[in-house]
Amino acid sequence: MKPCALIPMMICLAAPVGAEQIDVTDLQHLPDAQVFVFGEFHDSEQQHLNQAAAVAALGPKAMVFEMLTPAQVAALEGVDRTDMAAFAKATDWENSGWPELSMYWPVFQAAPKAALYGGNVPSAELRAAFSDGAAAVFGAGAGAYGLEQPLPEAQQAEREQEQFDAHCEAMPMEMMGGMVAAQRIRDARLAEAALRALRDTGGPVAVITGNGHARTDWGMPALLRLAAPVVAVLSVGQFEETPDQAPPYDLWLVTEPTDRGDPCEGFGKTQ
Numbered sequence: 181m182k183p184c185a186l187i188p189m190m191i192c193l194a195a196p197v198g199a200e201q202i203d204v205t206d207l208q209h210l211p212d213a214q215v216f217v218f219g220e221f222h223d224s225e226q227q228h229l230n231q232a233a234a235v236a237a238l239g240p241k242a243m244v245f246e247m248l249t250p251a252q253v254a255a256l257e258g259v260d261r262t263d264m265a266a267f268a269k270a271t272d273w274e275n276s277g278w279p280e281l282s283m284y285w286p287v288f289q290a291a292p293k294a295a296l297y298g299g300n301v302p303s304a305e306l307r308a309a310f311s312d313g314a315a316a317v318f319g320a321g322a323g324a325y326g327l328e329q330p331l332p333e334a335q336q337a338e339r340e341q342e343q344f345d346a347h348c349e350a351m352p353m354e355m356m357g358g359m360v361a362a363q364r365i366r367d368a369r370l371a372e373a374a375l376r377a378l379r380d381t382g383g384p385v386a387v388i389t390g391n392g393h394a395r396t397d398w399g400m401p402a403l404l405r406l407a408a409p410v411v412a413v414l415s416v417g418q419f420e421e422t423p424d425q426a427p428p429y430d431l432w433l434v435t436e437p438t439d440r441g442d443p444c445e446g447f448g449k450t451q
Contacts, residue, residue, distance in 0.1 A: 199426040202416075202433050207234040210431070213414035215374050216240070217387040217401050219394030219429065220418055223279050226435045227418045232286035234416070235386050242295040242377035246370060246389035247278045250298040261292055287388055297377045299370040299389065306365070310358035314365040324407040325368040335398060336360065350447035367393055371404035378411065391417050397428040 207230060210216065218234055220227045235243070252271040259270045264285055268274065273281045301309075309317040315327040322328050331339070340356035343363070351359075370393055377385045393400045394415050401415045417429035420437040 199429055200431050202431050208237045213412040214383045215385045215413045217394045217415040219391035224438045225283055228283050228287055232290040235290035240291050240294050240384045240386040241381035242385045244297040244299045244373045244377055244387040246299045248298040249300045249302055253296050253298040295381055297373045299373040301366050301369050306362045309361045309365040314361045325403045326406050348444035348447040367400045367403050370400040375408055395428040
């Protein structure tokens with residue numbers, strides 16, 4: 181990643197350099213880093229299996245999950261983490277809104293003794309970020325993750341359009357600024373959790389998150405590098421088709437597509 185610099189009233193988060201395509205076997209011997217960020221399509225079973233293989237080979241001291249809040253991790257204290265039913269009950273996974281725990285279970289079991297950290301943002305905090313902005317809700321330390329600075333106009337517009345498209349154009353475009361603010365605080369909380377895990381355990385740290393948060397140009401790795409430039413971060417993105425241009429990840433691979441039907445049906449639209 182090229183150097184980032186703060187300039188008046190905006191963040192310069194640079195584009196990735198040298199994004200390299202890999203295959204599944206390369207996950208067994210990744211380049212050295214302190215924090216490894218493994219992206220996913222949340223409903224792709226194959227991509228979770230790929231994450232599990234990478235984590236098993238890495239043997240991280242700590243794991244940060246976008247799917248868990250700090251409160252859910254605290255609820256796992258004293259719970260047998262090899263017991264999926266007990267894990268599901270302690271975290272109330274059924275009501276979490278994530279795909280079935282069985283899909284993520286291979287990832288959890290790939291490093292059963294690793295310290296767990298929650299990188300998810302509670303719903304109340306997300307709602308507040310939507311209306312009040314990411315910096316106000318994040319609180320102390322927001323500046324370290326660039327939250328006190330507005331995004332460059334072009335990036336803000338691009339991210340609002342991405343959110344509009346991701347929600348199947350079913351929500352007013354005027355709401356997308358709030359959606360971007362919610363994404364920014366998610367990225368910052370993930371980066372904060374990863375740095376805490378690194379300080380607590382010495383690393384390596386594995387982060388499990390969606391591809392959007394794993395982006396090196398404006399996602400969690402970019403904010404982590406902004407807050408802690410000396411920390412070595414490696415991001416791995418996963419796709420279901422080959423992208424037209426070099427994607428914003430250090431490494432990336434392509435898996436078979438998941439049959440998920442029309443994602444816009446839930447919004448009352450079709451693609």
